[in-house]
């Protein structure tokens with residue numbers, strides 16, 4: 276039997292047990308929400324009760340410094356510490372700020388294109404013939420964009436720099452802690468004594484966070500002390516000048532900020548290219564739209580987004596079909612509650628099965644088909660009026676979740692994905708290694724991981740026209 280991801284298992288169970296079901300896992304009580312209606316009823320309409328977290332203490336205390344002293348707010352329960360840190364994150368991620376960051380996206384996007392150009396079109400014939408993996412180039416784009424927003428222009432990493440890859444894998448290793456293996460020990464506390472002791476792995480993650488993010492912060496602080504006015508404006512400068520966070524808080528905060536933003540955005544782009552390489556017709560339609568509305572002599576910018584409806588649909592459809600966090604981040608109840616006659620006690624873990632919601636055939640007919648056109652009505656008619664709405668029926672998908680814990684980086688993520696996607700499609704056609712074999716878009720890189728990235732794949736890049744190299 277083929278192993279399946281836990282979100283798909285939950286979806287299949289929901290078809291038998293009903294849209295909301297509970298799991299009693301040893302000492303832990305889980306409720307799984309598999310429909311948009313139940314998410315609206317609980318996560319949105321009863322958000323004061325359903326917006327907490329109850330995650331393993333390894334993550335909250337050992338790695339993220341503890342609720343009262345640390346800064347890893349994504350994993351903290353609902354309360355004043357979370358609210359304080361979330362407010363600071365929100366301040367750096369509101370729409371107005373994203374426009375201020377635009378020069379960073381322009382620069383990072385050009386570097387991404389130049390790196391791909393060099394890899395495919397000016398290196399060995401075998402690269403041109405066999406194609407190559409985009410992973411390290413896309414990771415470089417997402418990670419260095421966010422690092423530049425946080426630290427200004429001091430973080431100069433080449434694509435493939437092992438330190439960048441290490442920082443990327445830190446996010447995966449941190450996320451794995453709320454994946455199945457660690458949670459089992461939480462379900463059955465006895466197992467903590469019986470299972471192999473993973474303490475060394477956590478100490479290692481903690482040390483790596485201190486080396487990478489702690490090192491960047493120390494370097495930044497030194498620059499600020501030496502020449503405060505000479506250091507360009509950036510998010511960390513603002514936080515330091517406001518003096519609201521301790522060094523420990525800042526280190527955890529930036530780990531969460533960069534980690535949450537880089538891996539999710541990178542896997543969205545990787546899924547998108549894989550899906551488009553499998554659907555050349557969709558890819559050509561997106562390219563034609565760019566040619567018609569932007570032309571061949573410049574790259575699309577944010578001002579073109581509203582005229583690139585089909586591209587917006589491609590991005591929405593990628594996030595619907597392959598949400599990077601298919602079970603969101605587990606919520607928890609902060610009080611006892613009753614829903615449809617069921618008692619849901621305080622400290623129940625509440626899983627939002629975004630994957631199941633995105634596969635609902637009533638909301639999305641033929642849900643397994645990659646069909647960007649299904650979002651056209653939203654993009655052309657509804658979105659302009661509902662730009663800032665986060666409610667469920669106003670959004671084409673729930674990949675960013677909803678309610679009080681909705682992804683705080685949503686505007687940054689949307690801009691980052693749009694900038695890369697529009698540029699990549701304006702410059703290149705992405706072709707499969709073997710035109711007779713589809714890229715595997717069904718098997719994720721790691722079935723056990725709470726994040727959802729594609730298995731490694733290679734594609735060939737073909738320049739769309741002779742003037743491509745002059746665009747970046």
Ligand code: HEM
Nearest residue numbers: 349535536539540600603604674675676680682683684688
């Ligand atoms: C395509 C890209 C992204 C996707 C799909 C995504 C998705 C999500 C999801 C599903 C959650 C959990 C929400 C919940 O608990 O219900 C979340 C939380 C979060 N995201 Fe994102 N995210 C993305 C990009 C970003 C970016 C760019 C940043 C910031 C730079 C970011 C920062 C965060 C933070 C800090 C949280 C925790 C919020 C909290 O607990 O209050 N994310 N995101």
